[in-house]
Amino acid sequence: MPGGGLRSGQTTGLALETPSAGHRPLQDVLKERELQLSAIIQAFDGFVFMCTRDYRLEFMNDRLIRRTGFDGTGQPCYKVLHNQDRVCPWCRNERIFTGETVHWEVKSPKDQRWYYVIDTPIFHTDGSISKFGMMIDIHQRKADEQELEENRRNLEEIVHARTRDLTLINEHLLDEIEERKKVEKTLRESQARHRIIFDGSRDAIFISASDGTIMIFNRSAAQLTGYTPEELRKLKIFDLYAKVDPNRHSNFFKRIWTGQSISGEARIARKDGRRIYAEFSSRKIVIGGRACAHTIVRDITARKKSEAALRRSEAKYRELVQNTNSMIVRFDPMGRITFFNEYARKFFGFPGSEIIGRNILGAIIPWRSSSGRDYRSLIMDFLKHPDHYPTNEIENVRRDGTRAWIAWTNKPVRNKDGRVVEILSVGVDVTQRKQAQEQVQFLTHQLIKAQENERLKISRDLHDHIAQDLSTLKISLETLFRDQPAEIRTKVGKLSGILQRSIASVRDMAYDLRPPGLDQLGLVRTLYLYCEEFSKSSPVEIDFAAAGVDELNLEYETEINIYRLIQEALNNIKRHAEADRGTIRLVASSPHIVIRIKDNGKGFDVIRRRKQALKEKRMGLQSMVERVRLLEGKIDIQSRPGKGSYIRIEIPVKEKSSVF
Numbered sequence: 116m117p118g119g120g121l122r123s124g125q126t127t128g129l130a131l132e133t134p135s136a137g138h139r140p141l142q143d144v145l146k147e148r149e150l151q152l153s154a155i156i157q158a159f160d161g162f163v164f165m166c167t168r169d170y171r172l173e174f175m176n177d178r179l180i181r182r183t184g185f186d187g188t189g190q191p192c193y194k195v196l197h198n199q200d201r202v203c204p205w206c207r208n209e210r211i212f213t214g215e216t217v218h219w220e221v222k223s224p225k226d227q228r229w230y231y232v233i234d235t236p237i238f239h240t241d242g243s244i245s246k247f248g249m250m251i252d253i254h255q256r257k258a259d260e261q262e263l264e265e266n267r268r269n270l271e272e273i274v275h276a277r278t279r280d281l282t283l284i285n286e287h288l289l290d291e292i293e294e295r296k297k298v299e300k301t302l303r304e305s306q307a308r309h310r311i312i313f314d315g316s317r318d319a320i321f322i323s324a325s326d327g328t329i330m331i332f333n334r335s336a337a338q339l340t341g342y343t344p345e346e347l348r349k350l351k352i353f354d355l356y357a358k359v360d361p362n363r364h365s366n367f368f369k370r371i372w373t374g375q376s377i378s379g380e381a382r383i384a385r386k387d388g389r390r391i392y393a394e395f396s397s398r399k400i401v402i403g404g405r406a407c408a409h410t411i412v413r414d415i416t417a418r419k420k421s422e423a424a425l426r427r428s429e430a431k432y433r434e435l436v437q438n439t440n441s442m443i444v445r446f447d448p449m450g451r452i453t454f455f456n457e458y459a460r461k462f463f464g465f466p467g468s469e470i471i472g473r474n475i476l477g478a479i480i481p482w483r484s485s486s487g488r489d490y491r492s493l494i495m496d497f498l499k500h501p502d503h504y505p506t507n508e509i510e511n512v513r514r515d516g517t518r519a520w521i522a523w524t525n526k527p528v529r530n531k532d533g534r535v536v537e538i539l540s541v542g543v544d545v546t547q548r549k550q551a552q553e554q555v556q557f558l559t560h561q562l563i564k565a566q567e568n569e570r571l572k573i574s575r576d577l578h579d580h581i582a583q584d585l586s587t588l589k590i591s592l593e594t595l596f597r598d599q600p601a602e603i604r605t606k607v608g609k610l611s612g613i614l615q616r617s618i619a620s621v622r623d624m625a626y627d628l629r630p631p632g633l634d635q636l637g638l639v640r641t642l643y644l645y646c647e648e649f650s651k652s653s654p655v656e657i658d659f660a661a662a663g664v665d666e667l668n669l670e671y672e673t674e675i676n677i678y679r680l681i682q683e684a685l686n687n688i689k690r691h692a693e694a695d696r697g698t699i700r701l702v703a704s705s706p707h708i709v710i711r712i713k714d715n716g717k718g719f720d721v722i723r724r725r726k727q728a729l730k731e732k733r734m735g736l737q738s739m740v741e742r743v744r745l746l747e748g749k750i751d752i753q754s755r756p757g758k759g760s761y762i763r764i765e766i767p768v769k770e771k772s773s774v775f
Contacts, residue, residue, distance in 0.1 A: 152305045154400050158409050159312050162250040166192045168212050198225040211236050211246050228254040233311050240297050319412040325368050327351035341386035371399045371408050391416040442542035450474045464514035481512040501527040501538050520549040638674045639665050653689050656696050663703030668770045676742050683739050684712045692716025710764040718754045
């Protein structure tokens with residue numbers, strides 16, 4: 116690497132005092148300082164790298180290698196550090212290679228975390244320039260950044276003092292002036308790196324001797340403990356711990372002396388008496404031939420409080436979940452039950468050890484409903500697409516085999532990658548409501564059947580008695596006055612005309628009450644004739660077409676209800692739509708019959724119309740909804756003012772049972 120740069124893996128400390136030429140050779144001093152700098156870089160809780168002007172990495176510290184998962188030396192920095200295919204848009208290389216040190220923040224697309232970045236140029240003896248960069252994870256503490264001005268000033272004084280020492284050395288080493296210049300340049304680079312590391316650290320850093328004397332510390336150390344720098348220099352490292360035995364610190368240092376890296380948690384006693392939780396990491400470092408402890412300390416008091424609050428919250432959550440009067444069930448995407456609250460256990464009759472791990476299908480959901488519906492495909496689709504089923508009502512089964520209707524509210528639980536790892540379902544027993552709905556539906560069914568039977572009776576009475584009697588009266592009247600004068604015959608003719616219109620009205624009423632064509636002509640032909648007659652007697656032209664329905668052997672109840680639905684829809688168009696054209700399509704699309712009714716009228720607000728109809732006790736649209744519900748079908752009514760209306764009805768096909 117140009118300029119004799121450091122390689123990842125070197126571990127020695129930084130000499131904090133510059134020895135004179137009479138003590139050790141200059142090359143040994145330089146080597147020791149490089150080793151010391153390497154140790155500090157490896158101990159630094161951040162990422163350090165160097166790269167060339169063309170973005171090729173020359174150096175990565177161990178932490179950066181662990182972050183990226185590989186040693187990317189020689190590869191493009193934007194690919195290794197940020198997983199980019201081209202130069203990062205935020206790159207400051209142009210400024211850095213003009214000699215500027217840049218401090219900035221960036222959110223890396225590689226892991227979506229915020230980093231505080233310091234980039235500085237390094238001038239090598241051969242005239243080349245490298246970028247020296249440091250990345251510090253500030254994702255959790257970005258808002259808490261503070262400038263370490265005081266510590267930087269202290270470090271600048273150290274730099275000046277060392278520069279003076281180097282000047283004295285240069286005065287005594289005139290014969291080695293060229294080599295000394297190279298050493299000065301390398302030393303300045305080391306000092307700059309050291310200063311950047313200390314300036315960039317948001318954690319407290321302590322370097323202490325074997326007896327606990329605090330030798331060096333940064334500004335964050337003073338902020339963490341609440342002591343001034345002058346006060347910290349008079350304390351031992353173990354004076355900062357809330358509870359620690361000096362003998363224990365001696366054993367602690369012996370372990371570090373053997374090369375162990377020790378991490379853990381401790382309580383720090385601040386100057387103001389407040390005690391905080393801290394996370395520390397200590398390792399051996401050599402300064403001026405002395406073994407010292409290099410310790411990095413991070414305040415985790417907020418995290419500890421959050422963890423305690425989280426534990427309390429989890430306890431409350433468990434108490435709430437176990438004592439709620441709702442069934443709470445969690446299961447994985449395969450349907451295996453992972454959680455069953457106490458209320459659910461009591462309701463379904465399962466002990467916890469028996470139900471956990473079982474599949475919902477077969478355990479609490481039967482394979483088939485009481486009506487014979489196969490639940491397997493429904494549950495498979497639910498597990499595959501839980502977002503499609505935010506709520507649903509389904510028949511469930513208890514351990515003793517009894518059935519119950521449960522209204523479930525479902526919520527998929529996803530991991531950070533967005534993959535569903537669990538499904539949370541909260542259920543309420545709606546069996547009584549369901550039974551009441553079925554009873555209402557049964558009574559409505561019976562009411563409509565009774566209504567049709569009554570219409571049949573009235574239709575027959577009108578056709579077979581009243582219409583016949585009126586026809587007889589008309590014939591008798593015409594016969595009785597056949598030989599009378601013309602004036603009387605004219606009056607009789609008028610009376611006969613009135614009787615003829617009455618007969619026609621009675622027959623129309625009978626036809627409306629019970630269309631005889633259903634039995635004689637079939638559903639499609641009857642509807643065609645009805646639409647044709649409707650077009651002649653009203654200003655609305657109806658276009659009717661059917662496909663596939665003639666081939667079905669439908670139950671009479673299905674036929675009469677389809678007839679009534681179309682009859683009601685046409686009456687609504689005639690009375691309210693102000694339309695001149697309507698379209699009706701009747702299509703058999705197994706296993707359903709689809710009815711589409713459309714007009715070009717003035718349209719209406721569907722929600723408002725249905726509310727007004729209930730208040731005014733008009734049952735036009737509501738009767739259609741009830742009939743469709745009676746046939747276990749679905750109805751969709753769409754309309755907007757000025758845009759006409761569209762009704763789509765879907766009814767299950769129910770054919771007559773074959774008799775052998």
